[in-house]
Amino acid sequence: MPPLFRKFNVEIVNKLGFNKKLKVHCKSGSHDFPITYLNIGESFQFKFTILLTTLYWCNLWQGPNYKHHVVFDAFLPDKDFIDGTCTGMHPNVCMWIAKEDGAYVLNKKFHGEYFMYKWDAPTRNTSEVAPANEYEFNHV
Numbered sequence: 001m002p003p004l005f006r007k008f009n010v011e012i013v014n015k016l017g018f019n020k021k022l023k024v025h026c027k028s029g030s031h032d033f034p035i036t037y038l039n040i041g042e043s044f045q046f047k048f049t050i051l052l053t054t055l056y057w058c059n060l061w062q063g064p065n066y067k068h069h070v071v072f073d074a075f076l077p078d079k080d081f082i083d084g085t086c087t088g089m090h091p092n093v094c095m096w097i098a099k100e101d102g103a104y105v106l107n108k109k110f111h112g113e114y115f116m117y118k119w120d121a122p123t124r125n126t127s128e129v130a131p132a133n134e135y136e137f138n139h140v
Helices: 078-086 130-138
Strands: 007-014 022-027 036-038 043-049 056-062 068-075 093-099 102-107 112-118
Touching: 007 022, 007 036, 007 056, 007 068, 068 093, 068 102, 068 112, 078 112, 078 130, 102 130
Parallel strands: 007 093
Antiparallel strands: 007 043, 022 036, 022 056, 056 068, 093 102, 102 112
16 A cells, blocks of 8 residues: 555656756646756656555656657556655655656665666657556546
């Protein structure tokens, strides 16, 4: 069981090289954050209360042309995700880091940044999507 009714944070950090901007769009089934553009070293953070239905996913695009894209589950209401993927309830944050080769998560089990997702190859269609399991969970 996840730690229900506790506060939690998700943070996205731009650590891309070559002074590239990062385009960020995070949402859930009930909340859609505005698209945000981050300069090198800047971060986007949101806070929420953990419920059984609390699911957030994020789309990231690597500037300057925003053709490299990645979509991932930024938070799942699962104890294994909170403790295994993120840093647990202390300090109650899941920090995602965008780098040149993909998206990393700060993970205390591995004592630092852990590689999670590679950027998609650039295509003409880089529209937003939800992760496959996210779509099924919210729309079944």
